[in-house]
Amino acid sequence: MIMPDFIDFDLLNFARGPALRISLGIFVLGITWRLVRLFLMPRINVSSVSRVGAGSVMLGGVTEFFRKMRTGKAFAGRTTLSQINGWVFHVGLLIVVVGLGAHIMFIKHLFGVSWPNLPSNVVFLVAVVTLVSLLAALYHRMTSPVLRIISTSNDYFTWFVTTLPLVTGLLATMHLGLRYETLLALHILSICLLLIWFPFGKLMHAFLVFVTRGKTGMEKARRGVVS
Amino acid sequence: MNQMFKNPFDEIANKRLAANAQTLGEQLANKGMSRRSLLKFSSYIAAIMALPPTVAHAMAEKLAATRRQSVIWLSFQECTGCTESFTRSFSPTLEDLIFDFISLDYSETLMNASGVAAEAARKQAMAENKGKYILVVEGAIPLKDGGIYSASAGESNLEVLKDTAKDALAIIAVGSCATFGGIPAAFPNPTGAVGVDKIIKDKPIINVSGCPPIPEVMTGTISYILSLGKLPELDDLGRPLSFYGETIHDRCYRRPFYERGLFAKSFDDEGARKGYCLYEVGCKGPITYNSCATLKWNGGLTFPIQSGHGCLGCSEPGFWDKGGFYEPVSTHKGEVGKILLAAAGAGVVAGTANAVVMRSRRAQALKRASKKAQSVADNTMLPVNKTSKDTNTDTKGDNDHA
């Protein structure tokens, strides 16, 4: 049998090796760059006097993060479902990422910390629910009259980059379609894509949400008039 | 040189020629072995190669009618583990039959002759069986510096391989070294070791990988060729599909533990003693294609996972360079710590520089804006009546853009 020489290229070795190294490097570089730049920018509107009876500014910043989780009464009926859906896929992704044994091994190998894993079939169930939830979110984004207008390619690509690891992970764990080592390589490569995209797109909200809500909270805590 | 040694070996050669002229059925009958032993052997081969059991009859008939197959076994950059495995084939009564079916005309480990006489025997077997002998290669072949790093009898392995492969019927590369380069080819591969199929491109090559391969896999492959007269179906790495079609993981008896997420965390811990899945201690079962989980080792006694150690992945290319035997398949390979540190450092530097640039641009923009506002104000401001009480309006705050 005449074997072509390129057969020596091992996709899984590449994914676990150079691909992950470069992606993790870009991830760390991008995140530190953006956060350092952000926090070195001058603060605005801090020279005015706080209102009488204003509480701790720091506390205001922290509680605002939680206060923003509830919608105002005016929007209650219309946004409840998409709010709950958002919770479902956020919590689902968290459970899948920190609950599966293989993922814990990945983090242990990187950072040395580990914790007990969840039963794999439970994680599988959660992953399926999360996938449905993400698809529902996309549907909502594409059909809602408001979201349809304001959504950009950044939003859609970020959705794709988030959903792809979930899909490839499910396929790998089900050993469905291709050989396992190929499915695993594709799963790892999809994580590489997510890591590279992270500092550039909407996924940065994972860090910035604390900054934006914090700033709003700090301002609300001390500005305004005494009623 | 051949003339010097022809006489003492003429008798042996003639005897062998005469023996090889008989069919296997006749030879076994001369030893008092009935056709039942051929049928029993064929049932066994059909079973381990997952052929329909009814094929055993045809195999036995075909084997009885064939002549002893000439086999030349070359040893290159190897540890001889594959020969050891082959001769350790269990149930000597059943497996020994393979040595009746083949005429092992050359094997440095097993043959009685040595030195020049051995080399003469090889050349003679090649000439007598031109185009019909099976070449078995054990060990990798180094290519660097003209192949000087593994040589025997004054010839490099590379030369001997090319010379012997020329008139072979087919080549069986046994062991991960002969198939993929194996241990000699582990990073950084100082001798330029490669497998057979990187060198020989014009003969059918069967790759029987493993470190070593399971004995029954080696004998089964040779028996298949002998009794069915054709090469078995191969996967895309040239390995017989009936032995290398599934991963260890696909047939592992510990799979239910994997599915439920019950893992041994370290060797001999509670989970290990309960027989949990060995994924977390580095088992490469999910990405390794071999028959260890079904045929097992030492005559079906056990295999690494059953004995509590994860699969090394020894039948796959580059198994020495897959990140370590105790690192799970889902982990990253190689050093990342320094890269992450460097990236973080670079990020801080870049972020600071970026912030400095942005702040200076912002300051300049603000200065331009305030100048523009000042000039607008200068051009449109009403003349100030110094006696009016309204002149006390404080305009200081307008220019304060801290």
Added chain:
Amino acid sequence: MAGANNRTPFLSGLSQALLSEILQHLLEYTRTGQDNVIDLRALPMTDDDLSDLDRRLGEGEVKANLNVSGKSEVWETSYAGVWRLRHYGNSDAVMVDEIVIASIPEILISHKQDIELAVPRLEKDIQRVLNNAENNQGVFASHTEQGDNNEPNV
């Protein structure tokens, strides 16, 4: 059925499924005379599955011990035409384990070639007996004097 340790047997249901498959093969045999073989080692059977299967099939009228390049066992089950066949290797390791649906498993039948080889051998042995009788050497003269190269390989 509790074993010696009184533990509950770990049955996967394969033994019962196999009974149906055997029935299909038996029906085919009665219709067409076609033999069939089921390779038990190719199936994910537990030890309990195997003993349950053999318990259900039972033993019939025929049992044979073979000595052919190692030990083998063949026995007819309580169902005519359904045979069990086992080839052993070294230290009683089971190398082949089959269910054979046929009038008789092929390995029990003497092969034509072996029978043809038995003819000259018997002729020679008869001749030797006659020669010994003539020479008054007694009926029980040893064969090994003749250097017979057709001795069975035990």
